[in-house]
Amino acid sequence: MGTASTLLLLAVEGPPPDHEVVTDFEQVLLVALVFIIMFGLGAGLTPRDFASAIRRPQGLIIGWVTQFAIMPFLAFLLVIGLLLQLPEEYAMPVAIGALLMGSVPAGTTSNVFTFFSKGNLALSVMMTTNSTLWALIMTPLALVLYGQQFMPAGSELQIPIQNIVVTLVILLVPVVVGMVIRRYSANIGAVLELMGGFFGLFFIVFLLVTWVPRNWVLLVITPWQVYAVSILLGMLGISIAYGIAKAIRLHPANARTVGLETGIQNGPLAIAIVLLTFSDSPQLGVILLVPALYSLFIVLVATAVTIRFRRANLAEEQKIPSLL
Amino acid sequence: MSPHPWQQHYADGIRPEIERPTERNLAELLRASAGEFHDDIAFTQVMPNGMNGSLRYREVDELSDDVAVYLRDVVGLDTGDRVAVQMPNCLSYPVVAFGILKAGCVLVNTNPMYTASEMAHQFADSGARALFIIDMFADRLPEVLPRTEIETVVTVPISAFFPPVIAGIITATQRYWQRTLPTITFDHTPLRTALGKGREARRAGVDLDVYLAEVDHDALAALQYTGGTTGVSKGAMLSHGNLVTNTRQTLEMVGTHIRRGEETVLTALPLYHIFAFTVNLVGFHTMGGRNILIPSPRPPNNLKRAFENYPVTWLTGVNTLFNALLNERWFTEHPPKTLRAAAAGGMALHASVAEEWREVTDTPIVEGYGLTESSPVLTFNPLGGTVKDSTIGIPVPSTEVRCVDEDGAPVPPGQPGELVARGPQIMQGYWQRLEETAETVKDGWLHTGDIAEMDDDGFLRIVDRKKDMVLVSGFNVFPNEVEACLTSMPGIQEAAVIGLPDPKTGESVRAYVVADDPAPTESEVLAYCRAHLAAYKVPRSVDFRDDLPKSLIGKVLRKDLRATMTAPGSGDGLAEEVA
Numbered sequence: 001m002g003t004a005s006t007l008l009l010l011a012v013e014g015p016p017p018d019h020e021v022v023t024d025f026e027q028v029l030l031v032a033l034v035f036i037i038m039f040g041l042g043a044g045l046t047p048r049d050f051a052s053a054i055r056r057p058q059g060l061i062i063g064w065v066t067q068f069a070i071m072p073f074l075a076f077l078l079v080i081g082l083l084l085q086l087p088e089e090y091a092m093p094v095a096i097g098a099l100l101m102g103s104v105p106a107g108t109t110s111n112v113f114t115f116f117s118k119g120n121l122a123l124s125v126m127m128t129t130n131s132t133l134w135a136l137i138m139t140p141l142a143l144v145l146y147g148q149q150f151m152p153a154g155s156e157l158q159i160p161i162q163n164i165v166v167t168l169v170i171l172l173v174p175v176v177v178g179m180v181i182r183r184y185s186a187n188i189g190a191v192l193e194l195m196g197g198f199f200g201l202f203f204i205v206f207l208l209v210t211w212v213p214r215n216w217v218l219l220v221i222t223p224w225q226v227y228a229v230s231i232l233l234g235m236l237g238i239s240i241a242y243g244i245a246k247a248i249r250l251h252p253a254n255a256r257t258v259g260l261e262t263g264i265q266n267g268p269l270a271i272a273i274v275l276l277t278f279s280d281s282p283q284l285g286v287i288l289l290v291p292a293l294y295s296l297f298i299v300l301v302a303t304a305v306t307i308r309f310r311r312a313n314l315a316e317e318q319k320i321p322s323l324l
Numbered sequence: 325m326s327p328h329p330w331q332q333h334y335a336d337g338i339r340p341e342i343e344r345p346t347e348r349n350l351a352e353l354l355r356a357s358a359g360e361f362h363d364d365i366a367f368t369q370v371m372p373n374g375m376n377g378s379l380r381y382r383e384v385d386e387l388s389d390d391v392a393v394y395l396r397d398v399v400g401l402d403t404g405d406r407v408a409v410q411m412p413n414c415l416s417y418p419v420v421a422f423g424i425l426k427a428g429c430v431l432v433n434t435n436p437m438y439t440a441s442e443m444a445h446q447f448a449d450s451g452a453r454a455l456f457i458i459d460m461f462a463d464r465l466p467e468v469l470p471r472t473e474i475e476t477v478v479t480v481p482i483s484a485f486f487p488p489v490i491a492g493i494i495t496a497t498q499r500y501w502q503r504t505l506p507t508i509t510f511d512h513t514p515l516r517t518a519l520g521k522g523r524e525a526r527r528a529g530v531d532l533d534v535y536l537a538e539v540d541h542d543a544l545a546a547l548q549y550t551g552g553t554t555g556v557s558k559g560a561m562l563s564h565g566n567l568v569t570n571t572r573q574t575l576e577m578v579g580t581h582i583r584r585g586e587e588t589v590l591t592a593l594p595l596y597h598i599f600a601f602t603v604n605l606v607g608f609h610t611m612g613g614r615n616i617l618i619p620s621p622r623p624p625n626n627l628k629r630a631f632e633n634y635p636v637t638w639l640t641g642v643n644t645l646f647n648a649l650l651n652e653r654w655f656t657e658h659p660p661k662t663l664r665a666a667a668a669g670g671m672a673l674h675a676s677v678a679e680e681w682r683e684v685t686d687t688p689i690v691e692g693y694g695l696t697e698s699s700p701v702l703t704f705n706p707l708g709g710t711v712k713d714s715t716i717g718i719p720v721p722s723t724e725v726r727c728v729d730e731d732g733a734p735v736p737p738g739q740p741g742e743l744v745a746r747g748p749q750i751m752q753g754y755w756q757r758l759e760e761t762a763e764t765v766k767d768g769w770l771h772t773g774d775i776a777e778m779d780d781d782g783f784l785r786i787v788d789r790k791k792d793m794v795l796v797s798g799f800n801v802f803p804n805e806v807e808a809c810l811t812s813m814p815g816i817q818e819a820a821v822i823g824l825p826d827p828k829t830g831e832s833v834r835a836y837v838v839a840d841d842p843a844p845t846e847s848e849v850l851a852y853c854r855a856h857l858a859a860y861k862v863p864r865s866v867d868f869r870d871d872l873p874k875s876l877i878g879k880v881l882r883k884d885l886r887a888t889m890t891a892p893g894s895g896d897g898l899a900e901e902v903a
Contacts (some may be wrong), residue, residue, distance in 0.1 A: 046632055048632065048654070048657075048658045051657070051658070052653065052657050052658070055657060122654075182374075186374040186375070186376055186629065186633045187374070187375055187376060189374060190374040190375045190490075191375075191489070193373065194373070194493065
């Protein structure tokens, strides 16, 4: 039998019924990684950072708007436009994953890309922190608001809002602990911060080398619409936020920062939420599709954007005073 | 007028003359501190990400003893042998520098940013027999060493004396991520090995006092190289007496503003620079202070963790540093609450920066003045006494300062003259350069080459460098004045002014400016100058540039501009006139 006919068969029948999309070991490891990443985020923060942010809220307000008004809405539009054409029992779990991906806060990897794009690193860190804290309220709110638009009432699959809130709270604990540790030992704090950045990249590598090869069958039969949603969410998110920032005449460095910060979501956090709240659901693997694919593709998307940003005429910008 | 009009402006309790210090040498001063402040933290090195390591007074004392024994009993150096040190601010710096002084050897501070030929010149000129160098910069040595008398090279990692795990992370980052650690191909001793050998010899029974038997006030402590703006770099011979006394003079001037055993001073200036060496390192160590050592203060964000994590009470720096901090939002929004005072030197502290600093931090900032040749402190604005911005203050105790004309006669108050100074901190001379020494130190008076004015109260204001002065048809033009006029013109960011030979007027004024976009035209600039300056001060020509040559600490280098004008083939029509 040729390869083409194998694929056809798989597409019709799906992967073997006993195939585990995420193994128990992978679940534990991924959640542990997210904890380390959140530790690192906290270890880089001081109470002064919050005080500074409150003093000058324009940047944060813009970030808040792009992060929680635009990203979930964009995810919602992509769900409606692309996913709902698929059979409902497949579309619903994928859509939940996509909406969740759009509703989580900004990821720490955005700071790395901001740095290489010659953006405003301080603003980036501040926006990440700010959106992470706001996520406690805004992520569940966005899920409820948009979820009920396309989820059929009385469907078997529901978004467990309460569990998601609890998960978010649990995941914020390491942020606070990181801050406290930093307060008492600058050395341990700096190590945690370094590890957070390192494991953020390791997370992607981990997905690439273990999860992708193990699930290649699943990935091959995944419809193109799911890939499109995963890629477009980041790409359009960066473009729209950058466009808005330019339109309201932010300093170019800050506009780049807002763009990257908005488009780059906290993929590991979304995956951790799925793993911790849908662990009993048979649909777990499908819900995980968009978060996992997004986490992989955002690296490529953000790299491409960074290269483009770096080509911008930086010399011209130096005379523009910073507005934020 | 009294020859010392400044004495009435000292703060209360400051004596105009201090007695000869009782310590025979710097080593005695350091040992006394180690005895008194034994368990207190002496040094903390803070990396930009907050990683840090610390040494207590007793640890620095023991480790520097190990270095001293290593140099004398393991390497076999003698009293007065020169030892070069080339490292940024780090915990190893005090350990090594104190060790060299305790060994009775002569410290040769070397800028780590030097090129191979600058290193070779300084090592060969000083006749250094040993070198302590930060491992990151050791790649330049293979071409340097054969041109010197250096027999022993000790390499020092930036993370020495850090907790082991942290040191490992820093080294791994340097080696595999930043790739800043070169492979060292020549014969060398790692610091750890050198310390081990020294300790072994010390335990076997060594009397460290023997090293210092002949080392008293007149003994040479350091060869501090200074280029000046012209000529080749030469070593100012600073004796133990020079450095001990200048430390005492400076501390007397600051009085109770430095509290014994209670200060934390942020040392962002490099310790190989004489200002940080005398004031921060020796001065605060004498007073039981804690030095926060910053290996690399640029970008200024590198200081953020240090200010967040330590109760900084004192800060020393140059205008560039204060200005940079005032442009950092994290600093202006949360100025260090523990800060008590700041001291500026090295270059002119702009009045606008001083005012903004006081406003933002609510603490005093005072400007002082000195030269490498004077160990370095000659004058300071007296904290707690009268402070005048845009002046370098009044002479420190036991120091005489005058402004003199070409013949060496004092000029009346308010008149510009060359600043000359006499006191126990003036160097012994330039190392092996009798001619230059005779030109610079005459009858005990150090001729600074700076043109200054003294007001009726004895406060001094630097007008300009003598050698930068432009002589137009017999009139003195001070570049600083013309530059200040140019930068006050809207549309001009920076300006530099030099003199060029001129067949009619002897010299003429040439201006270099960095302008905004759109730039004013040359005739607009000249019209503006004519409206604000006497005719002979107005530049003959204006050159628009993208930037101006600057030194490491941000001073505009007029000599580099002059060099481009006199270099052959510079393409500028004026070059021919010069030749």
